[in-house]
Amino acid sequence: MQPNDLERIARQIRRRDLQAVVEAGAGHIGGEMSAIDILTALYFHVLRIWPEEPRHPDRDRFVLSKGHTACALYVTLAKRGFLPEEEISTFLQPHSRLNGHPNCNKVPGVETNTGPLGHGLPVSVGMAKAARILGAAYHTYVMTGDGEMQEGSNWEAISSAAQFGLNNLTLIIDHNRFQQGASLSDTNNLAPFRSKLEAFGWEVTEINGNEMSEIVPALQHRADRPHGIIAHTNKGHGISFMQDRVEWHHKVPNAEQYQIALAELSESL
Template identity: 85%
Template sequence: MTNCIIMHTRNSMQPNDLERIARQIRLRDLQAVYEAGAGHIGGEMSATDILTALYFKVLRVWPEQPKHPERDRFVLSKGHVALALYVTLAKRGFIPEEEIHTFLKPHSRLNGHPNCNKVPGVETNTGPLGHGLPVAVGMALAAKLRGATYHTYVLTGDGEMQEGSNWEAISSAAQFGLNNLTLIIDHNRFQQGAALKDTNDLAPFASKLVAFGWDVTEINGNEMAEIVPALEKRTARPHCIVAHTNKGHGISFMQDRVDWHHRVPNAEQYQIALAELSETL
């Protein structure tokens, strides 16, 4: 009965419902960063809409059975935004919501990078960039070999796409015809310490993925009406979603500012951000 209720709720979610949940997740993420005195709030804000759409609309998952064999797989390759995933998992019922207060505290299982041995709903440990997509390719290939029906999703950062391991994985996914794999690139145009264009600018991504044999969809990654159809899209080849997002999305003084990659708001900034995120709830 519980599974039926979960599936019904997930299927009935409309864009405005998802937008409300995303705002709640952003607000709790902000509070947790401020409480912990650490985090990667800029990238967490840019990725929240994608995480919300996945966990509250698209993914076939069962929070009370986090290892259900038929579950879809999601890999957070940009593991430094683990807090956004923790808040999403808590809101979806995988872990207690009050546990978010323990983020980064001694003996907490909510570390700065997700750990699949400690946190229900986390599929694999991530942190070193360029690891998540190769693991996701393995998951998708395993499903093909076993005849399993689950779909694998993986979220990377655009700066992370500078890692050569990602392009080896992209080539392999095309070679093996992994049409059960969706890569989402959080294209917020900034990485730690610099804009993407000032480091190793691989954008535009779409033409490169097409050249590797992938299907590609470009969307506004902070717009639910575009996110959900892209995530639900199925093609004959591996699918990449280039999600154009804003670093620090939803908080005026953080948006598109490279210094908010892992900066923590002071008391005055916290109150401003709190007010901005709360006024739309």
């Protein structure tokens, strides 16, 4: 797909994500909006996947370590054909398999359960190491939040990935500069990330994580060592009153805000 096609799909995913959060009365919309361009590029251009065979052994793996943004993943999976699009209406409803954090035992296309931060990257290192042991050709991608990088388990995993020479592993840091309750600069700010990853022996690319022309080549890049992508994004991207506002980590739009957001996300569809 061309970048403009991917951008159109990303807008459609944003609209459906917005609708799902409003209908459910809960969600983590700010971090979902920052990540959707990357999710779109992965599932509609980069990943080698078969929606009709979600456990195909040759599939590429993607782990959403920032699991609280599950709704964006569900909408993306549905649009890609892993589950019925109408099922998105059950998000957070009683007995729904579309819970607030992804569950690999219930949702096709989810590789591992995530929610407690700092777990997705260590699991992904295991997946990439397993591919090496088995002689498998699949590539493993994992997305963390930038606040999540405060978890020490991530840095142990980064060290291990370099030690094992896992050039079949790509880490994407959704660097939207905000976490729950505060900006990174007001908490435990580990940015800039580039020098730290490089110090562990990783190859690093920095991109605008809301720009398809930069996202796609970064995701497709292959190196002789683990690859880290620092994706500079905007919390609440695409919705003017949400962008770069800490309260939209998990705030839900009211009726008036919902209509404004829908109108903004309808532009250029």
